[in-house]
Each structure stands twice: as structure tokens, then as C-alpha cells.
Amino acid sequence: MTDVNSPRAVAPHAPDSILPREPDREPEAGPGFADDFSAVLENTTGHRSTIGCVIPAYNEEESIADVIQSLLAQTRVPDVIHVVVNNTSDATVRIASEFAGAHELATEMGEQFTEVFVHDIGKNPDKKVGALNYGYSLVEGYDYLLGVDGDTTADPRAVEFLETEAVSDSRIGGISAIYSIDDRPIKGLIGKWLIAGQRTQFAAFNLQNLLRGRNMAVLGGQFSIFSTNALREVMRQNHQSTPWVKDSEVEDSLLSLQIKSAGYLTKISPFSRADVGGMTTLRGYDAQQVKWTYGAIELMWPGQRGDTKGQPFHPNLRLRWFENFGMLTNLFVRVAFITLLAASLSINAFVFSAWWLIPVLMAVLLNLRIAYTMENRTTRDVLFAALVFPAEIFMWIRLSHFLRSWTRFLSRKKVDNWAMQAKAEKGGGSTHWIPLILLLAVFIALAVIWSMLDPVVQSTILWIGWPIVGVVTILQTLLMFFKLIRRHQGYKV
Structure with missing residues (x-):
């Protein structure tokens, strides 16, 4: 069934018997584990909040059933679940409607009640944002809005943990879950390699935020809970409806x-x-990452948008600046090393030094440590880190996204990145090959220019170039070493 009621839905009354979980079920903390969250679990109160869940869905026929079932299997079931389908051309509405209606559930926390509504809002020019705002209008009277993507499934206690901490501190405006990707259903060598890379990427990002006092730079829409009081304050301060x-x-x-x-x-x-949900094709992953990076650059750049204040040093953007600077350094070192290596070999001036293997070893050790922080690591995760080439090729792919995003931003060309991602996920588009073509063109041009130079000039370039690359590489290696020896405080991602 499809709900066509007014978006101003009234929150259902929750049974009084639903209370937070007893502290004896608290997860075990590892050595050195920060105890601030453990204290929250030990001091839970009898307060019962209300949670309205919003699932924006676009062509999610393959995953929407698993997403809803995941929510109905929670120890703390949301009080209401609104599936907001927009711009769909598949069977998402039909499949989601099989779950529509009231559900009385027997859980470890007692009997719980929820109701699932499915809203087909048809053509929506604002895409996911429009679906989220429609969903907000349905649950704005609740204490919390739980945002869940149409391809995200959660562990059974995910909502319980988010609510417990949110209720414990009124200063919290939003809490994100730890994200990963289930690689078990993935088929094909390219797909498995891409998912392994994305799992490592998620793990590094999650770990970085956990070690920064658990301050999350981005409350990802995949599975995050928001205080509706905080959302109302955001709208008031920014004059948004x-x-x-x-x-x-x-x-x-x-x-x-x-x-x-x-x-x-x-x-x-x-x-x-x-x-x-992970990206299993190069073009799909490329379009997603370019959209994310391009959007982040817009937020980072001071005064870029007339409708968004330029806040380049905002606490949530500092990490973005470090990420972009790190990608620029990675790009410079790799391109400069390959160029100088080829130039040295062309005049028989290259002398191998084992010192160049230290940065490679440090990168492998760091990737392995990240792999071993994964809660559900697999043999593939460990091999991805240990074999050098899978992670190195993946880094080149990420560098191509970095280049395309900045090029697109600096060109000031208006592009619908949402539409390009949707096209790429359907198998269309070939722009993900552009960075590789340009890189080959640059190397060819450099080779031609090099062949035209006088031997004295060639030697001078090598004499200056190698020390510069060496110094940058040493600094990069030291940074990796400090990350390697940093205590992880028992966190698992």
C-alpha cells in the first residue's frame, strides 16, 4: 500500500514497557578503550524517547526489503518507519509496500510497536534531499530522526546504541554509526577489489573520527540519528524552511x-x-567519489557559495583540508618519482637505493594495522593491505577522483553530479578514463621535452629533483610512522 496521508503525521504512543537495555549486556571494552561511552550505558535512565525513521529510496528494489527487515529486527525498533520513494523506475514501491502497516514485535527489550508507511512522491527535482525533507515533515514531532539509506542494513543493536547515547547528553545534535560494506555477496574480481578498497577507506575514516574524541566530521545519511531540536535550531539560524x-x-x-x-x-x-551499499564498478565508484569530493571542496572554499558562509577553518572541515593536502602530496610524490626514474634510466644515471623501500614498507604496515582494526575483517582485507599493488592501484584511482573534482570545481562548470552518478551506476558514461588519458599524455609530453634537453640541463634537473622528492617522501613516511604507532584505544571499526 502507498500512504497518501498528510505529511504531518502524529507520532504513535509507545508502550510504557519499553525501557533501555540492562547494563549487564554492555559490550566488552578492549584494552585502553575510552570509557566515556561505557559510562553512558551504565547510567541509562528510564526515559523513553521517540524515534521516527526516514528511508529515502531511489531504485532500491534489490535492497529495500533487507533494509526494512533490518530495522524491524532491531532491539530498539523505531516508533515509525517512513519509506519515501522518489524518481523511481523499478519495483521499490511494490516491494516496500509488502511491509506497510502495523507491526507488533517481541524483542529482547520487550514488546514493541511500529508502523511502516510507504510514500511514492513521484518525480522530485530535489532527489534525495527532497525525500529527506518530506520525511522530516512526517517525523518533526518526534525526539529523533533516524536517517537510513535505501541500501543500508544495520546490526541488531545499532538503533539502541545511538538512542542511548543521544538521550544521555542533550548537547548531542547527531550521532553516526560506524560504516562498512558487507563483501560476502560481491562477485567478480574487479568488484571484490573495489569493495576491499572502500572497506579500507571507510575503516581509516571511521578510526580517524573515533580518535578525535569521537567527533564526527560528517554525519553520513547512511545510518545516523539526529535530534529534531538540533534540526529546528539549524533551520532557525540559517533561515531555512x-x-x-x-x-x-x-x-x-x-x-x-x-x-x-x-x-x-x-x-x-x-x-x-x-x-x-558499495560501488562494484569503476565508473560507479568514480562518479560517487567525484560527487562527494566536489561537494566537500565547495564547503571548504571560502565564500564560494553565496548561500553558504565560507568557513574554511570550521572544525568539521579541517579534516577535509588535511585529506586534500594528503592527496596532493601523494600525487606529487608518485608522479615526480616515476618521471625522475624514467629520466634517470634514459641516461643511465639511476642508482638503486634500498632506502626507497622504507616508505613502501611503512605504507604496508599502516594498511595492515587499519585492516586489523576492522571488526569483521576478512582474508581479502589483509591481502589488500599486504600485497602492495592492490592498495597502490586503488590509490591511483582515488587520485584520479581528486584531480577530476578539483578540475571540475576550478572550471566553474555547472554539472549535475547526482545525475552523473545515477547514469554511471546504470553503466553509462566513460569520464572515469579521462584522468588516465591525461596522465599518459603528460608523461608522453615530458618524455618529448626531456629528449630535447641538453645533457647538462638533464643532469641539473635530476640533481635538483631527486632531493626534493626525497625530502617530501621522508616527511610523508614520518607521518605514516606516527599514525602507525598511535594508540587506537581499543576501538574497532
Whole structure:
């Protein structure tokens, strides 16, 4: 069934018997594990909050059933679940409607009641943002809005952990789960390699946020809970009629920034976990990453948008600057090394030194340590880190996204990155090959220019170039070493 009622839905009354979980079921903390969250679990109160779940869905026929079943299997079931289907051309509405209606569930926390509504809002020019704002209008009377993507499934206690911490501290504006990707259903060598890379990417990002006092730079829309009080404050301060704005490529990053600016905390839970949908094709992964990076650059760049304040040093954006600087350094070292190596070999001036193997070894050790922090690591995760080439090729792919995003941004060319991602996921487009073609063209041009230079000039270039690359590589290696020896405080991602 499809619900066509007014979006101003009234929150159902929750049974009084539903209380937070007893402390004896608290997860075991590892050595050195930060005890702030453990203290939250030990001091839970009898307060019963209300949670309205919103699932924006676009062509999710393959996953929507698993997503809804995952929510109905929670120890703390949301009080209401709204599936907001937009711009769909598949069977998402039909499949989701099989779950529509009231559900009385027997859980470990007692009998719980929820109701599932399915809303087909048809053609929606604002895409996911429009679906999220429609969903907000349905649950704005609840204490919390739980945002769940149409391809994200969560561990059974995910909602319970998010709610427990949110209720414990009124300063919290939003909490994100730890994200990973379930690689078991993935088929094909390229798909498995891409998923292994994305799992490592998620793990490194999650770990970085956990070690920064669990301050989450981006409350990802995949599985995050938001205080509706915080959302209302964001709308008031920014003169918005809705929490999410339609003119941002990264609606979740912008909202996280606004929540932080409104004086609330943005956190990541050390226990709540969810598996998101990964990209199994090069063109799909490319389009997704370019959209994310391009949107982040727009937020980072001071005064770029007339409707968004330029806040380049906002706490939620500092990490973005470090990420981009790190990618620029990685690009410089790799391109410069290959260029100088080829130039040295061309005049028989290259002398191998074992010192160059140290950065490679350090990178492998760091990747292995990240792999071993994964809660559900697989043999593939370890091999991805240990074999050098899988991770190195994946880094080149990420560098291509970095280049395309900045090139697109600096060109000021208006592009619908949402539409390009949707096209890529359907198998269309070939722009992901452009960076490789340009890189080959650059190397060919450099080779031609090199062959035209005088031997004295060639020697001078090598004499200056190698020390520069060496110094940058040493600094990069030291940074990796400090990350390698940093205590992880028992966190698992």
C-alpha cells in the first residue's frame, strides 16, 4: 500500500514497557578503550524517547526489503518507519509496500510497536534531499530522526546504541554509526577489489573520527540519528524552511557543519554498526567519489557559495583540508618519482637505493594495522593491505577522483553530479578514463621535452629533483610512522 496521508503525521504512543537495555549486556571494552561511552550505558535512565525513521529510496528494489527487515529486527525498533520513494523506475514501491502497516514485535527489550508507511512522491527535482525533507515533515514531532539509506542494513543493536547515547547528553545534535560494506555477496574480481578498497577507506575514516574524541566530521545519511531540536535550531539560524538544502552536492556534510555551528555535538558511536551499499564498478565508484569530493571542496572554499558562509577553518572541515593536502602530496610524490626514474634510466644515471623501500614498507604496515582494526575483517582485507599493488592501484584511482573534482570545481562548470552518478551506476558514461588519458599524455609530453634537453640541463634537473622528492617522501613516511604507532584505544571499526 502507498500512504497518501498528510505529511504531518502524529507520532504513535509507545508502550510504557519499553525501557533501555540492562547494563549487564554492555559490550566488552578492549584494552585502553575510552570509557566515556561505557559510562553512558551504565547510567541509562528510564526515559523513553521517540524515534521516527526516514528511508529515502531511489531504485532500491534489490535492497529495500533487507533494509526494512533490518530495522524491524532491531532491539530498539523505531516508533515509525517512513519509506519515501522518489524518481523511481523499478519495483521499490511494490516491494516496500509488502511491509506497510502495523507491526507488533517481541524483542529482547520487550514488546514493541511500529508502523511502516510507504510514500511514492513521484518525480522530485530535489532527489534525495527532497525525500529527506518530506520525511522530516512526517517525523518533526518526534525526539529523533533516524536517517537510513535505501541500501543500508544495520546490526541488531545499532538503533539502541545511538538512542542511548543521544538521550544521555542533550548537547548531542547527531550521532553516526560506524560504516562498512558487507563483501560476502560481491562477485567478480574487479568488484571484490573495489569493495576491499572502500572497506579500507571507510575503516581509516571511521578510526580517524573515533580518535578525535569521537567527533564526527560528517554525519553520513547512511545510518545516523539526529535530534529534531538540533534540526529546528539549524533551520532557525540559517533561515531555512527545511533541514537539508537542495543546492549542496553533499547534503549530509553541510548539515553536519550547520549542527556543529549551532552549538551541538556531532558524534560517531563506537558500537553502532551498519553495512552500506558499495560501488562494484569503476565508473560507479568514480562518479560517487567525484560527487562527494566536489561537494566537500565547495564547503571548504571560502565564500564560494553565496548561500553558504565560507568557513574554511570550521572544525568539521579541517579534516577535509588535511585529506586534500594528503592527496596532493601523494600525487606529487608518485608522479615526480616515476618521471625522475624514467629520466634517470634514459641516461643511465639511476642508482638503486634500498632506502626507497622504507616508505613502501611503512605504507604496508599502516594498511595492515587499519585492516586489523576492522571488526569483521576478512582474508581479502589483509591481502589488500599486504600485497602492495592492490592498495597502490586503488590509490591511483582515488587520485584520479581528486584531480577530476578539483578540475571540475576550478572550471566553474555547472554539472549535475547526482545525475552523473545515477547514469554511471546504470553503466553509462566513460569520464572515469579521462584522468588516465591525461596522465599518459603528460608523461608522453615530458618524455618529448626531456629528449630535447641538453645533457647538462638533464643532469641539473635530476640533481635538483631527486632531493626534493626525497625530502617530501621522508616527511610523508614520518607521518605514516606516527599514525602507525598511535594508540587506537581499543576501538574497532
